[in-house]
Amino acid sequence: MNKVCTSCFEEKEIGLHYYNASRYMCIDCEREAARERMASVQNKAGNAFRTAQKSAAKYGAYDNLSYDDVLYLFKLAGGICSYTNQPSECLSLEHVIPLSEGGTNTIDNILVIDLEVNRQKRITNMMDFIEERYNPHSVLPLVKLLATRGNMPYEQLYDRIFEYQKAESEAQYRRLVEATERKKKVTA
Template sequence: MSGVEYQKGELFGYDVREYLLEKWGRSCAYCGVTDTPLEVEHIVPRSKGGSNRVSNLAIACHQCNQNKGAMDIREFLENKPSVLARILKVAKTPLKDAAAVNSTRSKIFETLKAKGLPVIAGSGAGTKYNRCRLNLPKEHWIDAACVGEVENLTIFTSQPLVVTAMGHGCRQMVQMDKYGFPRIGYKAKKPVPGWKTGDIINVVKGKNAGLKGVRIKTVRSKGNFDIRKGDKILSVSRNHIQSVHRRDGYNYSF
């Protein structure tokens, strides 16, 4: 088996289509309609020397694609000069974000491969292809499981662990007013031995007993801490809590 189309692989057209959908804002390049099936269209028709290069491809609705047919784009849009100018400009402009991501991931791939690590390259279109083929809903955590070569996928949960980067606080020593002048001098907070903002705890005593895996929002030297439960802020005593996980710069929730 040989030939250009075979060598390009099963996902070649899928990758191109996803790129074009992103480039043209998932709307028809000619009339701007959205929420309708879109087709890959040659700006310069193949019959007039147009190529399959991405810079010669656009996304169009079925009606515009049929109306244009094999016409030259300048003839088709002779009464819409502003649309013509926009299409010709966008067609020659690559996606900046895509170019940056592609160059970055290529460098990462080459570096890891040079170290002898088993690395497999994939694409966002390939991930979407796997997700659609397996009839799975669109979620970031499901996309992560669909990266690479995936034959079958069994999901045992409907709610993944959400990890949020929180950092380790602010190092600013002086608060500023809206003009940039110092407003309040730095007031050192008295530390509470064994406890810090961001610690994950269980509440084992008091009126809030039974809360598990909550995060300390504020530590007070008097011994009362603020914790967050949903949209509410509750106060608990340090004598009523039990440490589960020390602060590491991340917040964990479901």
């Protein structure tokens, strides 16, 4: 028994080219449609939104981010990583002040960056990460962008990020000193 695919308009045998007789498109056209859906900005934004929601719930972070906010940011990014200014097929949401460190899941605390860059950054603060790996002059425009989204003076947001960075640097220093002291005790 044959059927005409509503996408490619070719007549094909149901048992070989359709998942079942009730489907409108052949297997090849369904797979192509699924690939297009998966690559869409809406799907990527939806996945990033759900991941951010789960993380906010996990850390008990303040959360007023909506799917429309995330979709807007993904469309605004245009497939470009905010940190590297390079095109990316796999973008993710970056919380400038990590949720695990008291950050919020709000539009003024997130940027759209490449997933691999996000993994490399982990909980390192944004300013250190960008200054060490990329262009240090790109920090201020990002802070101004976030401040505009949060409707606050950029100096205020810069100070907030700087204070987080300072606290994080002090904590890293304390951990390093403690590890050094433990090694001294073990070798003594």
